Amino acid sequence: MACILLDVDGVLHVSGEPIPGAAEAVTLLRRQGHTLRFVTNNSTRLRTVLAEELRALGVELDEEEIQTTPRAAARELAGKRVFALVMAAIVPDLEGVDLVGHHADAVLLGGCDETLEPNQVFSYMNLGRAFEELQMGADFYCLHKNKWWQTSRGQMLDAGAFVAGLEYVTGIDATVLGKPSPAYLAAALDELDAEPELTWMVTDDVEADVRSAQLFGMRTALVRTGKFRPETLESSGLVPEIVLSSLAQFPDWLERVL
Numbered sequence: 102m103a104c105i106l107l108d109v110d111g112v113l114h115v116s117g118e119p120i121p122g123a124a125e126a127v128t129l130l131r132r133q134g135h136t137l138r139f140v141t142n143n144s145t146r147l148r149t150v151l152a153e154e155l156r157a158l159g160v161e162l163d164e165e166e167i168q169t170t171p172r173a174a175a176r177e178l179a180g181k182r183v184f185a186l187v188m189a190a191i192v193p194d195l196e197g198v199d200l201v202g203h204h205a206d207a208v209l210l211g212g213c214d215e216t217l218e219p220n221q222v223f224s225y226m227n228l229g230r231a232f233e234e235l236q237m238g239a240d241f242y243c244l245h246k247n248k249w250w251q252t253s254r255g256q257m258l259d260a261g262a263f264v265a266g267l268e269y270v271t272g273i274d275a276t277v278l279g280k281p282s283p284a285y286l287a288a289a290l291d292e293l294d295a296e297p298e299l300t301w302m303v304t305d306d307v308e309a310d311v312r313s314a315q316l317f318g319m320r321t322a323l324v325r326t327g328k329f330r331p332e333t334l335e336s337s338g339l340v341p342e343i344v345l346s347s348l349a350q351f352p353d354w355l356e357r358v359l
């Protein structure tokens with residue numbers, strides 16, 4: 102039996118629209134006896150809410166099976182004074198982190214959503230404050246450094262743009278807490294007690310997920326849904342073990358190769 106890390110956005114749904122056959126594939130993988138973990142860089146919703154939303158799409162799961170970046174941040178930054186530019190909805194998942202406006206030990210940048218909130222969170226004033234804290238010696242963390250994500254309206258600019266902007270002006274590289282950081286994948290493997298060579302990463306993201314999973318010695322399946330673009334796969338120089346039309350094809354394929 103294998104351990105399977107399932108990316109969420111672009112693999113199970115796009116902007117909340119279910120990808121046909123994805124929920125059934127999750128059920129099938131469980132029936133085949135595999136252990137699942139949902140690995141997401143979603144940085145706009147609480148884990149409980151994510152679990153509810155996935156259940157509403159027909160995906161069977163326990164909340165504990167979802168690994169999110171705000172919880173990775175809470176582990177890493179527990180007890181520290183943190184100036185955080187994140188969506189308000191995820192603040193409860195940062196339990197144990199001391200959120201402050203000045204004299205921070207660390208600056209944390211989070212993700213964007215499709216509402217007007219990123220306008221306020223990443224305002225000139227707030228980015229300027231983050232800049233000042235970094236200049237005064239705060240450590241720099243981000244939930245992820247994604248450039249864009251796929252929505253039903255097309256590509257939307259993600260928070261990686263603001264992370265890169267602050268890196269540019271301060272000369273400080275941010276520590277990435279979500280995918281593709283090794284710490285994030287290591288935590289997922291740890292909790293599953295899994296061997297990388299018996300673990301699959303199923304994702305629509307060749308650059309972030311396939312690259313990092315392969316560095317870990319995991320096996321990779323790329324799906325042609327969500328943010329998948331043939332030219333990105335080509336220019337990446339990466340070769341996933343299999344490229345499938347969608348997650349719906351994965352259980353049958355896995356059954357054949359195991």
Ligand SMILES: [Mg+2]
Nearest residue numbers: 108110111305
């Ligand atoms: Mg994805």
